[in-house]
Amino acid sequence: MKPQVWVRHGVLITYGAALDTALHRHHAIQLVWAKGVSSCQWQAGSVSGNIIIDSQVEHKLQLNEGWILLVEPQSELGLRLRQMIAGKEVIQFNHLLEPYSKPNPKRRPNELLAPLLNTLNLTFTVDPQSAPTLDRRIQTLLTKLDRCLQGECQKPANWRASEVASELSMSESRFRHLFRTEMGIAWRPYLRWRRLSCAITAMMSGCSATESAHLTGFADSAHLSRTFRAMFGISIQQAKALFASRSS
Structure with a gap:
């Protein structure tokens, strides 16, 4: 297996x-x-x-x-x-x-x-975005985030709450409140979750942990590794065994 x-x-x-x-x-x-x-x-x-x-x-x-x-x-x-x-x-x-x-x-x-x-x-x-109850502005934001899974990654520097709020024509405090209300999670930890998904995609494509960390906005591979273990309960090394088998 x-x-x-x-x-x-x-x-x-x-x-x-x-x-x-x-x-x-x-x-x-x-x-x-x-x-x-x-x-x-x-x-x-x-x-x-x-x-x-x-x-x-x-x-x-x-x-x-x-x-x-x-x-x-x-x-x-x-x-x-x-x-x-x-x-x-x-x-x-x-x-x-x-x-x-x-x-x-x-x-x-x-x-x-x-x-x-x-x-x-x-x-x-x-x-x-298929959830009918989501605010259309949050739907638009999630659509942009999804481009990362389509190979159009944007570093998290482009996703500061203040910049996202400005693009959505609202104050930063209003954006943070709306996002938490709509998604059930604050913007920053949600973005961290999405960055991890992008890092997994990068590693599955053959990138090293260091390369994946750089591509997805983590400070270094150690930062990525700590975050990965905290969210998934396994190490990067254990996970990469799964990724290697997926590509074989």
């Missing part, structure tokens, strides 16, 4: 094995579809099997083998997952889902995940 990684608008998808993370938290809602043993530990307890973990819940994850989806909370899929969670931090769902799909280079990950999504009455709609 080769580990796999896909980065798409609003979602990061991995398929891996023997995963044992340190304590971490991130902006995304996490969905784990396990083949075999898996467990999640967090402050309120522990649970095993197939799991949905809400945004910003600090947790440790052990996974024998299976799929992990990190979903943008304000996407259509993220909003549906949050409805399923219904205010809880972590929930378990049916661990006997069949058929179970492994990665196949001839098929897209959303096709392979269809049995899971169909069982949960979900659709693979992950673009944050």
Whole structure:
């Protein structure tokens, strides 16, 4: 079994094995579809099997083998997952889902995940702009950020809150308030999350950690590595093993 990684608008998808993370938290809602043993530990307890973990819940994850989806909370899929969670931090769902799909280079990950999504009455709609409730100015901003995943990266120096606010014709304080209200997270940590997504894309394309850090606005590879471990619970070296397998 080769580990796999896909980065798409609003979602990061991995398929891996023997995963044992340190304590971490991130902006995304996490969905784990396990083949075999898996467990999640967090402050309120522990649970095993197939799991949905809400945004910003600090947790440790052990996974024998299976799929992990990190979903943008304000996407259509993220909003549906949050409805399923219904205010809880972590929930378990049916661990006997069949058929179970492994990665196949001839098929897209959303096709392979269809049995899971169909069982949960979900659709693979992950673009944050698809959420009908978002303010149009925030939708415009997210569209610009998404260009990074299309190979048009812009360094975070171009994304200072004051500059973004000016471009959107509002004060910085108004922008910060609106963004937090619409997205459920402050601008700065959200931008850090998006920068990490860009760094993953860069490393998947063959860039070193140092090159990826420079391209995405981190001070150096050590800064990128610390941020990566804090958000994903694994090291850059562990992650690059996934990226190498994806490109092989």
